[in-house]
Amino acid sequence: MTADKLAARNMLQRMIVDFTTNELAPLDMAIDKLGDYPDGLFQKVIDNGLLGMILPREFGGAAFDYESAAEALHHMAFGNASMAVTLEGHFKTIEQFLKYGNEKLNQKYLPSATNRIFAFSQTEASGGSNPAGISTRAVKQGDNWVITGDKIMITNGGLAQVYCVLAKTEDDEFVVFVVDQDMPGFQFGKR
Known part of the structure; x- marks a missing residue:
């Protein structure tokens, strides 16, 4: 690791410890009791650039490597495990875009990953986390998919604005769709 990368990583860890100590840890039990984040907390997360920690610079992120992000979340979890899990779910969904998303999709969604929460939707009551057991279907109707x-x-369900949703097509092939909460027909069930 270069000296510049090491210095940036150390700065990130100091910032995470400070943010966790001052902003997250004091709210830890209140968040657990409420089952939600207090108003204004996510704006502080956004303002501190935490959503873009692993996001490449071309999309407005800080471009930290996964080891640095994991270390940051480890520190955060000591003060507030809920926020650490929320960010982990966000980061793992960003990773799906980076690995499998095409350029048009990534250009449309990834710049918003610095101020919108992302989530990956796979688990179902019918099959748990085993993709073979999912029953969510995607059917082509004209130019659209239903x-x-x-x-x-x-992870981040009900909190995220952008979801990667695993479904099966009519041919029983697995496909991941990007679903924005503002799309017609999208709705949340019981949280």
Whole structure:
């Protein structure tokens, strides 16, 4: 690791410890009791650039490597495990875009990953986390896809604005769709 990368990594860790100590840890039990984040907390997360920690610079992120991000989340979890898990779910969904998303899709969604929460939706009551057991279907109708199904146990479910949703096509092939909460027909069930 270069001296510049090491210095940046150390700065990130100091910032995470400070943010966790001052902003997250004091709210830890209140968040657990409420089952939600207090108003204004996510704006502080956004303002401190935490959503873009692993996002490449071309999309407005800080471009930290996964080891640095994991270390940061480890420190954060000591003060507030809920926020660490939320960010981990966000980062793992960003990774799906980076690995599998085409350029048009990435250009449309990844710049917003610095101020919108992302989530991956795979788990269902019918099959748990085993993709072979999912029943969510995607059917092509004209130029559009219609997705029907229910997902459960989604990290960031109900909190995220952008979801990667695993479904099966009519040919029983697995496909991941990007679903924005503002799309027609999208709705949240019981949280």
